[in-house]
Structure formats: C-alpha cells, structure tokens
Amino acid sequence: MGAPTVIRRDNFVFVGGIVARDAGGAIAAPDVRLQTRLVFDALRDTLASVGASMADVVKHSIYFRCAPEQAAIDAFMADVDAVRCGYFSYPGPTRTELRCGLDTEGALLMLDAWVVLGGKREVIDPPGHWGWGKEQPFIHGWKVDDMLFIGGQRSLDASGKVLGVGDIEIQTDETFRNLDTMLRAGGGDRHSLMRQNTYFRFFGEGREVTTYWEKMTNVRRRYMSVPSAAGAGLRIEGMPKIDELIQVEGIGVLGEKRLRLQPKNHWDWSISNTQFTQGWAKGPLIFIGGQISADNKAQAVGADMETQTRNVFQFIRNVLAEGHFTEADVQKLYIYFHAEGDWAEIEATRDTIARVQREFYPDPGPVVTAIRVAGFAFENLLIEIEAFGVS
Numbered sequence: 001m002g003a004p005t006v007i008r009r010d011n012f013v014f015v016g017g018i019v020a021r022d023a024g025g026a027i028a029a030p031d032v033r034l035q036t037r038l039v040f041d042a043l044r045d046t047l048a049s050v051g052a053s054m055a056d057v058v059k060h061s062i063y064f065r066c067a068p069e070q071a072a073i074d075a076f077m078a079d080v081d082a083v084r085c086g087y088f089s090y091p092g093p094t095r096t097e098l099r100c101g102l103d104t105e106g107a108l109l110m111l112d113a114w115v116v117l118g119g120k121r122e123v124i125d126p127p128g129h130w131g132w133g134k135e136q137p138f139i140h141g142w143k144v145d146d147m148l149f150i151g152g153q154r155s156l157d158a159s160g161k162v163l164g165v166g167d168i169e170i171q172t173d174e175t176f177r178n179l180d181t182m183l184r185a186g187g188g189d190r191h192s193l194m195r196q197n198t199y200f201r202f203f204g205e206g207r208e209v210t211t212y213w214e215k216m217t218n219v220r221r222r223y224m225s226v227p228s229a230a231g232a233g234l235r236i237e238g239m240p241k242i243d244e245l246i247q248v249e250g251i252g253v254l255g256e257k258r259l260r261l262q263p264k265n266h267w268d269w270s271i272s273n274t275q276f277t278q279g280w281a282k283g284p285l286i287f288i289g290g291q292i293s294a295d296n297k298a299q300a301v302g303a304d305m306e307t308q309t310r311n312v313f314q315f316i317r318n319v320l321a322e323g324h325f326t327e328a329d330v331q332k333l334y335i336y337f338h339a340e341g342d343w344a345e346i347e348a349t350r351d352t353i354a355r356v357q358r359e360f361y362p363d364p365g366p367v368v369t370a371i372r373v374a375g376f377a378f379e380n381l382l383i384e385i386e387a388f389g390v391s
Helices: 033-048 070-089 168-185 206-225 305-322 343-360
Strands: 007-009 012-015 057-062 094-099 109-116 121-124 140-143 147-153 192-198 231-234 246-253 259-260 281-283 285-292 332-337 369-370 381-388
Touching: 012 033, 012 305, 033 070, 033 109, 057 070, 057 140, 057 147, 070 094, 070 140, 070 168, 094 192, 094 246, 109 369, 147 168, 168 192, 168 206, 168 246, 192 206, 192 285, 192 381, 206 231, 231 332, 231 381, 259 305, 305 343, 332 343
Parallel strands: 057 094, 094 147, 192 231, 231 285, 332 369
Antiparallel strands: 007 012, 012 109, 057 109, 121 140, 140 147, 147 246, 192 246, 259 281, 281 285, 285 381, 332 381
16 A cells, blocks of 8 residues: 555644656656646645645755756756746745655656644744845745744855855854754744754765764754754755755744653764754654664664664654654654665665565555665664654
8 A cells, every 4th residue: 555645633734755747657757847847736736635735835845866067956946946936926835955866766856845734824034044046935934833944044145155165164054053043033942943954965985974974063063952953964965056065954843841752772873962862742743853773872783774774663663652652643754765776776675664664654654755865974874764743
C-alpha cells in the first residue's frame, strides 16, 4: 500500500513530498515548467481532498536538481517562479529552495508543504530584512495563532546579493541573525524555536566533515537557546545562489510551557555540553529532531543502510517514549539519505529504508518527504530522519 500522500489532524494538514507524475502515474517529461505545474496541481488537488486550499499553505520547499552553474540554476528557478507564482496571491507561503538529489528517476523537483487551516494570521516582515531581489507573492514568515513558520533564511542583502562569499563563518552569522530577527518580529525569541534545520554546502571527506560542522556550529551556538531547538544538519549540493554556503529555517511555538524529550544513553554530538535537543513536545505538537545512527561521541554505528535505518527508527521511538508518545502519534517523516550509483542502486536503497520503516510504522503510516543529500554533520552517516505529529 505504501505511505499516504496526505493526513489531516485537527487543523494541520501533513503532505508527503510531491513529484511530477502524468495521468498514468509515470514521471512527467523533463520539462521544468511542466513538472512545476504538475506538482502544484497535485498539491492543490490533495489539499482539496481534505477540505483545505492553497491559501492554507504557510510554508513550502522546493528540492531540485540541475547543472551546478549559476546560469543553469537561474534558468531553472525562473521557470519554477513563472509557474508557481500563479498559484498564490500575496501574502503567500514562505519559501525554501535547495539543490539536492531526489529519490525518483526523472524527477526534476520535489514539493513539500506545511499547511494550517484557520487561526489568527499575521505576516512576519521585519523592516530592512534581506530580499530575493524581485517581486513575488512569497514572504519570510507567518505567525498563525502561537506558531511561527520561518522560511529559509539566507546570507543575502536587500537586493539578493550574497554576503560573505567563501566564508562559512560570516554566512552562518548572517543567516542565524536573520532567523533571530524573524523570531523576535513574530513575538518570540530563540527559546520559541522548536525545529531548526541547517542546510550547508561542503564537499570534503572524512574528518574534514566534522571539523567543518564544528566550525560552523561554533557560530550557530551564539544564536541558539539553551537547551536548543530540535532539528537537522544536512549537507546538500547547493542553493539558488552558487556562492551560498548555508541556509537555515525553523518552526517556533510561543509560550513557556513545553517538554524536552531527551532520553538517557542516547546518541550525542561531537561538541560536548552543547545542550542540543533531541525533541520537544509543546501542547499537542511533537517535534523530533533529526535522528542519526551514532554513539555518544557522534561516531557512526553500522556500515550499511539497513542497520543505520533500524537504529534511527529505534532512536525516534526512544525520543517519543520520553513524552509517552508512540509511532501512532507521528503523521510526518522527513527522510534524508545518502545513496550513490545508478538509479537501480538508489531505488534499492530507498526500498531498504521503506522496508525497515514498515517494521515501526505499518501501512498506511505517516506521510513521507524523502530526498538524497550529499552528507550529514558527521562522517560515515547514511541516513537522518525527523518526525512530527499532533497527538
């Protein structure tokens, strides 16, 4: 049966990653505008099936693949914008775009969305914030009741020019300062952040991976609460600007009362005493940060995808249990995995992940957004998974 495409829980709609399929279910022809139209049509129709509409989308992400040259990326994004802008009026959802691998042969892009029905809504638009350099219906953030949805924050100026070219420390400082500004403009602060995802570009190998992450994270920690938000750190191929090294996005919830989900004898990060967090429960909302197959010194455990995937799902189970939750309380999984080789090998890897997933989440299970990444915060990791739900 496989994972469902949409789950509605109260006023939240969870949507699985959408790729462009034709009427027969096959991946559409490799035309950016065609595939963009098909994924947004699919999102519109999927939302309508559960009583929602495109006006309820508060946050959307495009994961895409194209040649790693600025001219090719600009042309790709221009085609995407020419289509997607027609589905929204201002103020539309937040936006994030990441260049990475996809899990389906022939797909040029995957669409992911966060959807909330109703609620008191307020645009988060601090004065003097960075810009995309062109008019569009999208915004930086939404406040919906006590929730803050922050789109991808970048190291750009008001005209869309990259700041800190070639310097990960400057770009990290810019992106996290922008995230901090957004949270405060929404009436919260860094303590309000429940989910924080950092996407970064780095192509080193071995110990260089962890060293780079630590260098970046020493800057990030200036802006992180103690204890921190849950989240994921993911190496990707790139972003809309070839000179960008990092983006960060987040979801916050206002109010002091919350439960930190931090099991004992769990895996840990490479920097000691960081006060990073595995998960949060805030009212009915559950945020489980990216779980990896590692030991308490951030060393990978398991040399194959099946072993690492099973360890990761067990870690998610352990974090859920801290709040007396189970897999039945999870409606959405983000699966980030590393796989190389031809499409047959990639498909076999994805099948392995899905098979292990069913051991923990029998069909129909949660919706899933799965993408291939260039790597993770630490060497030798093959997979990282986030989980979200409304209990």
